[in-house]
Amino acid sequence: MENIQLKPIKKEQTTQDKVYHQMKRAILFGGFPSDEIFTEVQLADQLNTSRTPVRAAIQDLVKEGLLVWIPRKGVTIREITxxxxxxxxxxxxxxxxxxxxxxxxxxxxxxxxxxxxxxxxxxxxxxxxxxxxxxxxxxxxxxxxxxxxxxxxxxxxxxxxxxxxxxxxxxxxxxxxxxxxxxxxxxxxxxxxxxxxxxxxxxxxxxxxxxxxxxxxxxxxx
Known part of the structure; x- marks a missing residue:
């Protein structure tokens, strides 16, 4: 069997990736007010996308400790004690x-x-x-x-x-x-x-x- 030369596949950024990176940059560099509560709907509207990639990005950012859930309200930027x-x-x-x-x-x-x-x-x-x-x-x-x-x-x-x-x-x-x-x-x-x-x-x-x-x-x- 002939050797098959495989080439790395260039992966395009998904909508979820783009939403995640935009939100993370805004969090880290002051794009979001630190004392404001955001909802999935607000963020999806602002980013002109559906709620699904926003929800996934939020979950990742919560795991990283950058966002925290506020029950029945939304998410806010974590405050460091x-x-x-x-x-x-x-x-x-x-x-x-x-x-x-x-x-x-x-x-x-x-x-x-x-x-x-x-x-x-x-x-x-x-x-x-x-x-x-x-x-x-x-x-x-x-x-x-x-x-x-x-x-x-x-x-x-x-x-x-x-x-x-x-x-x-x-x-x-x-x-x-x-x-x-x-x-x-x-x-x-x-x-x-x-x-x-x-x-x-x-x-x-x-x-x-x-x-x-x-x-x-x-x-x-x-």
């Missing part, structure tokens, strides 16, 4: 410390970290364009890429959800004057410490970066 804030950053710190430690072990050449430098350069462009949403997306990409390079797929999944919850704590914090520049410098310091193979310094840099992020978010909320 002070206790949850502490837990989120405790988990992020624990995970990301292990990420940079392992990354230093597996990186054999500075070229392997080039993808992180490219993300930082894109963040510089986002600052120049005053695009806070793009900056946040790239910040998320930076941390996920660290985990991916360290070859921690399960941690990557956990960190993905933790980043989503972090964003619920406030987009405005990153718009705070000077914070974006600090984030940029902190990312560069993390990369430099890993290029030098300095595990202790890398851990210190990632912990300081997360602590600064936490303080900026809490100050914004207060």
């Amino acid at each position: 002070p206790e949850e804030e502490d837990e989120i950053f405790l988990l992020r710190s624990t995970i990301e410390v292990e990420v940079v430690k392992n990354l230093i072990k597996v990186v054999k050449s500075p070229k392997q970290l080039e993808v992180l430098k490219l993300i930082v350069r894109e963040q510089e462009k986002a600052i120049e364009n005053d695009d806070a949403v793009k900056f946040i997306e790239l910040d998320h990409e930076f941390h996920i890429t660290l985990t991916r390079l360290a070859n921690f797929p399960i941690m990557e999944q956990v960190l993905q959800n933790l980043h989503n919850l972090t964003q619920l704590m406030g987009l405005k914090a990153v718009k705070k004057q000077g914070r974006t520049i600090h984030v940029l410098k902190e990312h560069e310091q993390i990369i430099q410490s890993m290029e030098e193979g300095n595990s202790d310094l890398a851990v210190q840099c990632i912990l300081e970066h997360l602590q600064n992020t936490k303080e900026a978010l809490l100050n914004n909320m207060n």
Whole structure:
């Protein structure tokens, strides 16, 4: 029997996928008022689609912890409690410390970290364009890429959800004057410490970066 050459099938986004991604982006980047209750009908009308993909998207977003059900009323954006804030950053710190430690072990050449430098350069462009949403997306990409390079797929999944919850704590914090520049410098310091193979310094840099992020978010909320 002749060998059959199979080619990957390009999957088109379904209506459900499009609804899910639009709703998630609106939740994470302030497109929905945080104190408002939404119904399937309202969201379906706004998105000009049927209720079925909206219902499926809502169920997924509830599972991810971004939306909560209000009995007999609809759904609303999850509110992060002070206790949850502490837990989120405790988990992020624990995970990301292990990420940079392992990354230093597996990186054999500075070229392997080039993808992180490219993300930082894109963040510089986002600052120049005053695009806070793009900056946040790239910040998320930076941390996920660290985990991916360290070859921690399960941690990557956990960190993905933790980043989503972090964003619920406030987009405005990153718009705070000077914070974006600090984030940029902190990312560069993390990369430099890993290029030098300095595990202790890398851990210190990632912990300081997360602590600064936490303080900026809490100050914004207060």
